[in-house]
Amino acid sequence: MDIGFSEEQELLRDTARKFLDATCTTKFVRERMATPEAMTPEFWAQIAEQGWLGINFAEEDGGSGLGLVDLVVLMEEMGRAVMPGPYLATALLGGAAIRAAGSPLQRQEYLPRIAEGALKATLAATEANARWDASGIVMNAQPMRGGFELSGTKLFVPDAHLADIIVVAARTRDGSTMEDGVSLFVVPKDAAGLSVALMPSIDETRKLCEVHFANVAVPQAAVLGELHAGWPALVRVYDAAAVALAAEMCGGAQRVLDMTVEYAKLRETFGKPIGSYQGVKHKCADMLVEVENAKSLTYYAAWAIDEGAADAPLAVSMAKSYASDASRKVSNAGIQLHGGIGMTWEHDLHLYMKRAKASEVAFGDATWHRERVASLIGA
Amino acid sequence: MDFADAPEHAEFRREFRAWLEANLTDDLKVEDAQDSRVAPDRETLEKRVAWQKKMHAAGWVGISWPKEYGGRGASFIQQVIFDEEYFRAHAPILPGASAIGLLGPTLIQLGTEAQKQRHLPRILSGDERWCQGFSEPGAGGDLASLRTRAVDGGDHFVVNGQKVWTSGAHFADWCFLLVRTDPDAPKHHGITYLLVDMKTPGVTVRPLVLLNGHRHFNEVFFEDVAVPKENVVGKINEGWKVAITTLMFERGGAGGRDHVAQIARLVELAKQFPNRQEPSWDQTHVRQLLAQLMIDAQALKVTRLRGLTRRLRGEPPGPEGSILKLFGSELAQRIADASSTLLGPYATIDGATEAVPDAGRWAHRVLGARQYSIAGGTSEIQRNIIGERVLGLPKG
Numbered sequence: 001m002d003i004g005f006s007e008e009q010e011l012l013r014d015t016a017r018k019f020l021d022a023t024c025t026t027k028f029v030r031e032r033m034a035t036p037e038a039m040t041p042e043f044w045a046q047i048a049e050q051g052w053l054g055i056n057f058a059e060e061d062g063g064s065g066l067g068l069v070d071l072v073v074l075m076e077e078m079g080r081a082v083m084p085g086p087y088l089a090t091a092l093l094g095g096a097a098i099r100a101a102g103s104p105l106q107r108q109e110y111l112p113r114i115a116e117g118a119l120k121a122t123l124a125a126t127e128a129n130a131r132w133d134a135s136g137i138v139m140n141a142q143p144m145r146g147g148f149e150l151s152g153t154k155l156f157v158p159d160a161h162l163a164d165i166i167v168v169a170a171r172t173r174d175g176s177t178m179e180d181g182v183s184l185f186v187v188p189k190d191a192a193g194l195s196v197a198l199m200p201s202i203d204e205t206r207k208l209c210e211v212h213f214a215n216v217a218v219p220q221a222a223v224l225g226e227l228h229a230g231w232p233a234l235v236r237v238y239d240a241a242a243v244a245l246a247a248e249m250c251g252g253a254q255r256v257l258d259m260t261v262e263y264a265k266l267r268e269t270f271g272k273p274i275g276s277y278q279g280v281k282h283k284c285a286d287m288l289v290e291v292e293n294a295k296s297l298t299y300y301a302a303w304a305i306d307e308g309a310a311d312a313p314l315a316v317s318m319a320k321s322y323a324s325d326a327s328r329k330v331s332n333a334g335i336q337l338h339g340g341i342g343m344t345w346e347h348d349l350h351l352y353m354k355r356a357k358a359s360e361v362a363f364g365d366a367t368w369h370r371e372r373v374a375s376l377i378g379a
Numbered sequence: 380m381d382f383a384d385a386p387e388h389a390e391f392r393r394e395f396r397a398w399l400e401a402n403l404t405d406d407l408k409v410e411d412a413q414d415s416r417v418a419p420d421r422e423t424l425e426k427r428v429a430w431q432k433k434m435h436a437a438g439w440v441g442i443s444w445p446k447e448y449g450g451r452g453a454s455f456i457q458q459v460i461f462d463e464e465y466f467r468a469h470a471p472i473l474p475g476a477s478a479i480g481l482l483g484p485t486l487i488q489l490g491t492e493a494q495k496q497r498h499l500p501r502i503l504s505g506d507e508r509w510c511q512g513f514s515e516p517g518a519g520g521d522l523a524s525l526r527t528r529a530v531d532g533g534d535h536f537v538v539n540g541q542k543v544w545t546s547g548a549h550f551a552d553w554c555f556l557l558v559r560t561d562p563d564a565p566k567h568h569g570i571t572y573l574l575v576d577m578k579t580p581g582v583t584v585r586p587l588v589l590l591n592g593h594r595h596f597n598e599v600f601f602e603d604v605a606v607p608k609e610n611v612v613g614k615i616n617e618g619w620k621v622a623i624t625t626l627m628f629e630r631g632g633a634g635g636r637d638h639v640a641q642i643a644r645l646v647e648l649a650k651q652f653p654n655r656q657e658p659s660w661d662q663t664h665v666r667q668l669l670a671q672l673m674i675d676a677q678a679l680k681v682t683r684l685r686g687l688t689r690r691l692r693g694e695p696p697g698p699e700g701s702i703l704k705l706f707g708s709e710l711a712q713r714i715a716d717a718s719s720t721l722l723g724p725y726a727t728i729d730g731a732t733e734a735v736p737d738a739g740r741w742a743h744r745v746l747g748a749r750q751y752s753i754a755g756g757t758s759e760i761q762r763n764i765i766g767e768r769v770l771g772l773p774k775g
Contacts, residue, residue, distance in 0.1 A: 001382060001383065001384060001385070001388070001684065002380065002688055003381075003382060004685070004688045005380060009380075261770045261771070273773050278766075281762065281775070282762040284772060285762035285763075285766045285770070286762070289705060289765075292685075293679070293706065294678075296681035296684075297674070299380060299681065299685075300382065303380050304382075307383075315677075318673075318674045318677055321674055322674050322678055367667065370666070371670070373673060374666035374670040375666075377673055378646055
């Protein structure tokens with residue numbers, strides 16, 4: 001038993017922190033989030049060069065072949081910096097779906113280009129029903145000569161406006177279960193009939209889109225992996241992304257706690273630092289408990305997935321559920337303890353609070369994952 | 380990062396588990412060892428003393444003590460595995476637990492050779508039992524403000540005063556006691572650490588029965604109690620340092636409590652028990668409640684393991700200690716309270732019923748759980764410790 005990070009992982013954390021401290025200041029974040037790109041080409045090239053985009057891809061696919069525990073280290077640092085742009089969409093959704101479901105040929109076609117920063121991707125699965133289980137995939141892919149025709153609308157798609165390719169989940173047959181009959185397609189964003197519109201979401205650092213498919217024709221070769229059998233791969237993508245987001249939430253929450261403690265030491269009322277009052281001190285203590293427990297569950301979940309442990313799905317839902325609640329509570333408490341200044345646009349807290357809110361509801365919120373925990377422990 | 384046992388640790392786990400399976404008889408087993416840390420009656424005590432002797436004969440008592448003092452020199456990780464297996468097997472807390480875990484290691488570190496020779500073998504064998512005389516009516520969270528007085532009587536001290544919350548004093552042969560020997564010194568100085576024979580004239584033990592009827596704690600009164608000076612641990616007036624050593628063993632305890640079994644039992648009850656005309660388990664709020672408890676129990680477990688890793692790596696202790704105490708005690712209370720949500724009026728029945736065979740146990744937990752956030756430093760004090768020592772916030 002050794003529940004800590006390796007020297008290599010600590011080095012990765014160190015390098016990431018130094019790089020992000022230098023290049024991804026909150027000034028940079030604010031400038032970038034005001035633009036549709038939320039990122040600069042130089043920054044994207046730099047993170048590609050450091051191997052972040054292909055961190056979980058196999059080496060033969062142009063990646064670093066590292067595991068989820070390594071990714072967790074990186075995500076904590078990205079959360080701390082509230083890093084803007086389509087990293088989640090490209091590496092952890094679109095890219096991860098191709099890695100999870102794609103044939104060797106398909107992986108070769110896309111993953112090396114994603115890893116080197118030449119191609120951006122995303123995953124379009126969620127629909128107006130906002131469900132995270134298989135019954136949420138309603139959109140149809142109609143077989144037609146030489147391929148399929150996609151019609152329908154996907155919502156809450158991260159950074160689709162920046163993507164070059166979109167992995168789309170659609171129903172290809174009515175199977176015996178909801179899980180059966182879901183297929184994944186790789187569709188170029190410039191396909192005829194495909195249109196993207198930004199949804200005005202509160203977290204401007206990571207934008208959400210509506211993606212419309214009006215009789216979009218795709219060839220047979222666009223089917224990712226096996227026809228009708230896309231759902232299990234999608235679950236693997238969601239589970240890993242949920243853990244990655246949980247880690248990012250831990251990093252963000254830790255930063256909010258640090259900012260709050262710093263402020264509580266300096267800010268005085270009635271002649272004393274506010275941190276000396278138990279009303280403030282005890283709230284800070286509770287924030288630390290939330291952050292530490294969220295980290296614990298996240299690390300365990302990452303390890304469980306890397307090891308293929310039998311309880312990995314349970315561990316994932318425990319982590320995402322806890323982190324979703326914890327990051328909301330911590331960012332809200334951070335604002336509360338800062339008082340009025342915490343409510344202003346000028347202060348950085350809202351960047352974290354908005355990211356926390358967006359992550360809280362992505363890939364299943366706390367309630368959704370608690371129900372999954374219940375069904376697993378009650379089985 | 381690796382949550383699995385290394386091969387040699389897995390072997391140690393197998394060995395101890397097999398020994399427990401072969402030797403721990405059903406009449407000794409308890410559903411949750413924390414329900415009664417002190418034996419509820421003398422008959423149970425005698426059985427548990429015999430059990431300690433059996434364990435001792437096989438070399439399973441005080442395993443982390445050095446070999447020269449009768450231990451195995453077990454590593455910290457072995458102690459963790461030992462605790463996990465011990466509670467997993469539903470074994471009861473040993474009558475000698477506080478001496479094995481707290482006093483023994485303190486004497487090994489700071490006791491005289493004569494003290495070690497006299498006491499250590501009897502602690503391990505269970506022949507003598509100890510109680511911890513620290514808390515006083517006016518000195519709980521602020522322990523150093525204790526007022527039990529010891530006056531120099533030449534070759535001995537004369538002790539007068541009162542201790543409270545003394546676990547198991549009614550079964551104890553000896554007491555490790557903090558007294559004030561210099562009332563004029565600043566409060567952390569002028570304290571002395573004594574070993575007191577409970578049979579000394581002037582020692583009176585009075586039960587302090589808890590609101591659930593449990594006899595666990597006592598008040599202990601000292602009236603002109605003579606304690607020989609060879610029973611001072613460490614130096615006179617420097618007992619606070621010794622006390623800190625003992626307290627560090629208390630807070631650094633290896634094996635934490637695992638709440639998973641209790642929650643799993645609640646899930647079982649929820650499935651079987653038709654509260655409000657349908658199995659509770661079919662109700663969303665019950666599923667959400669029990670899932671959250673299980674998530675919190677797992678979080679606590681992993682947070683504890685992360686702290687152990689720090690210790691194993693020789694790093695300074697992290698924030699885990701107070702987090703575990705704060706979060707763990709409140710979790711135990713929430714588990715107890717959840718039983719009322721599930722069982723409805725059965726949760727108020729202090730005994731077995733046909734519908735809920737373990738109703739009485741839950742009723743006791745509902746009542747007894749209140750102590751968790753008080754004993755060993757209240758939750759308010761834990762939040763102060765986290766705020767000040769971990770986060771570095773200024774004192775009030």
